Amino acid sequence: MAMTGILRPGHAQLRVLDLEQATRFYRDIMGLVETGRDGQGRVYFKCWDEHDHSSLILRQADGAGIDFIGFKVLNASTLDQLDKDIQAFGLKTERVPAGDLLETGERVRFVLPTGHVMELYAEKTQIGNGLPAVNPAPWAPDADRGMAPVRFDHCLLYGPNVMANKVLFMEVLGFHLVERILGPAEAGEPEIGLFFSCSHKTHDIAFVEYPEPGKLHHLSFRMPTWERVLRAGDIMGMNKVPIDIGPTRHGVTRGETIYAWDPSGNRFETFAGGYEPYPDSRTITWTFEGFPHGLDFPQGKLHDSFLTVVT
Numbered sequence: 667m668a669m670t671g672i673l674r675p676g677h678a679q680l681r682v683l684d685l686e687q688a689t690r691f692y693r694d695i696m697g698l699v700e701t702g703r704d705g706q707g708r709v710y711f712k713c714w715d716e717h718d719h720s721s722l723i724l725r726q727a728d729g730a731g732i733d734f735i736g737f738k739v740l741n742a743s744t745l746d747q748l749d750k751d752i753q754a755f756g757l758k759t760e761r762v763p764a765g766d767l768l769e770t771g772e773r774v775r776f777v778l779p780t781g782h783v784m785e786l787y788a789e790k791t792q793i794g795n796g797l798p799a800v801n802p803a804p805w806a807p808d809a810d811r812g813m814a815p816v817r818f819d820h821c822l823l824y825g826p827n828v829m830a831n832k833v834l835f836m837e838v839l840g841f842h843l844v845e846r847i848l849g850p851a852e853a854g855e856p857e858i859g860l861f862f863s864c865s866h867k868t869h870d871i872a873f874v875e876y877p878e879p880g881k882l883h884h885l886s887f888r889m890p891t892w893e894r895v896l897r898a899g900d901i902m903g904m905n906k907v908p909i910d911i912g913p914t915r916h917g918v919t920r921g922e923t924i925y926a927w928d929p930s931g932n933r934f935e936t937f938a939g940g941y942e943p944y945p946d947s948r949t950i951t952w953t954f955e956g957f958p959h960g961l962d963f964p965q966g967k968l969h970d971s972f973l974t975v976v977t
């Protein structure tokens with residue numbers, strides 16, 4: 667088996683200002699599948715082509731943002747080993763009991779140097795993608811409602827101390843650095859943006875240096891094609907969803923993208939394309955001068971809202 671350790675971003679819990687409005691948005695406009703509600707009133711969703719019970723959990727709160735991001739690991743012994751390794755790195759860990767999240771096993775929770783709460787878990791009930799394992803069709807009925815992303819793909823988080831996150835992600839958690847963005851030459855070109863992968867994807871999680879800890883820039887949802895990104899843009903237009911950037915293509919990761927805001931002001935991305943790095947691929951660097959094309963390759967333009975608005 668080639669993939670061990672941490673497998674993928676599995677779930678994110680998002681704070682929303684009006685739970686029923688947010689539920690309608692993610693279910694009917696985004697086209698996610700609602701999979702449950704718990705005793706705390708949280709609402710659970712998955713993308714149609716995901717097999718695990720849930721990848722997005724909404725919680726009603728007074729302020730928007732992200733409560734935590736959870737990564738699925740290979741098995742229980744991997745979870746125990748990573749718990750020890752994270753503690754040896756110098757972070758406190760906490761065990762959240764199985765069942766605290768619906769259909770999800772015990773989680774190991776810790777706070778990143780950037781102030782974000784991250785979790786690891788080994789178990790989540792597989793409820794399937796609506797297709798049989800024998801002779802399946804290419805898509806299920808849920809794939810034709812709303813924007814219908816195929817999976818929760820990655821998140822971009824803003825906070826201080828991204829260099830401390832780099833040590834943790836590369837030396838303890840087993841990620842590789844796919845791309846990085848440098849600060850200005852007069853500041854000594856510090857690394858201010860880091861794109862990490864635990865897989866074959868261009869990024870499973872990314873960080874940008876920012877003075878306030880624990881901030882969410884966006885959650886990203888994978889679309890199967892560029893045409894489906896454009897169709898998601900059509901659906902945003904039909905529903906007056908406010909768009910931040912796009913449709914366009916990033917230089918960073920080569921992803922095709924639209925960024926927009928949910929009704930609570932949390933930014934999300936509909937994303938396709940990119941390339942397939944391996945752990946031994948060279949790291950791509952974007953200089954401060956080159957970054958406008960890294961953000962928006964055709965226009966070579968820095969978008970002010972993209973750089974400053976977070977939740």
Ligand SMILES: [Fe+2]
Pocket residue numbers: 820821822884886935937
């Ligand atoms: Fe993204």
